[in-house]
Amino acid sequence: MLKIGFLGGGKMAHAMAKGFIAAGLTKGDHIRASCHPNDTASLENFRELGAEAITENPPVVRNSEIIIISVKPQIVPTALGQIKGMVDKSRLFLSIAMGITINELESLAPENARVIRVMPNTPVLVREGASVFVRGTNATDEDANITRKLLTAVGSCDEITENHMDAVTALSGSGPAYVYVLIEALADGGVKMGLPRDISYRLAAQTVIGAGLVVRETKEHPGVLKDNVTSPAGSTAAGLHYLEEKGFRSAIIGAVEKACDRCREVGDVYAGK
Structure with a gap:
């Protein structure tokens, strides 16, 4: 002990x-x-x-x-x-x-x-x-x-x-906050489409858990796993197209970049720069 x-x-x-x-x-x-x-x-x-x-x-x-x-x-x-x-x-x-x-x-x-x-x-x-x-x-x-x-x-x-x-601080240190926003947004989408809120939150949280475990355990590239879920002319393809139009990837990358910049600013303050 x-x-x-x-x-x-x-x-x-x-x-x-x-x-x-x-x-x-x-x-x-x-x-x-x-x-x-x-x-x-x-x-x-x-x-x-x-x-x-x-x-x-x-x-x-x-x-x-x-x-x-x-x-x-x-x-x-x-x-x-x-x-x-x-x-x-x-x-x-x-x-x-x-x-x-x-x-x-x-x-x-x-x-x-x-x-x-x-x-x-x-x-x-x-x-x-x-x-x-x-x-x-x-x-x-x-x-x-x-x-x-x-x-x-x-x-x-x-x-x-x-x-x-x-960079680690910006990605994994701040990352849970980004994922919580994603879970909240997924659940809000479910509610908008008629799902009860409690079910929406459970489904959204479990979806994130499951997808993360698949990436970790299979060691497949996330792009390959995404392709495996995306059927031609299907609902996932339509959803992904909308995310691309709204700059989803760019927003996530930008969040990590901004968080990293802030970490460096804080470090400079304590280093007396």
């Missing part, structure tokens, strides 16, 4: 904690989280897991083997500054703070800290997350293996180079 501490108790931290418990990697009473005193919802969410939820960072660090930095990017310097003199090399730091590079994390963290930068997404809550990580200077192969074990327990995991992190 891993002893895991969260510096910050927001939605992603709670999703990861819940996923780790569901995967059997830890238990509620092995988790500690620090939350803002006014964030009563986050404090209660962690306490409902059986975790210790408090309003100070040092006790979380003292009693944890793995420290997940899950505060907002602008709070990272303050949070790490509070623990800079109290940590030995036995602890591994995983940061999910957007835009904070490995170099910046290592400069803020305790000297010679073992740091890994991670980008998960919210489906870790149901153990279907898409996560990546980047090793810091002092991170060992064992650290990478522990990180991979944590992340694969709640979804998929890939090791990448840091220059790809902004």
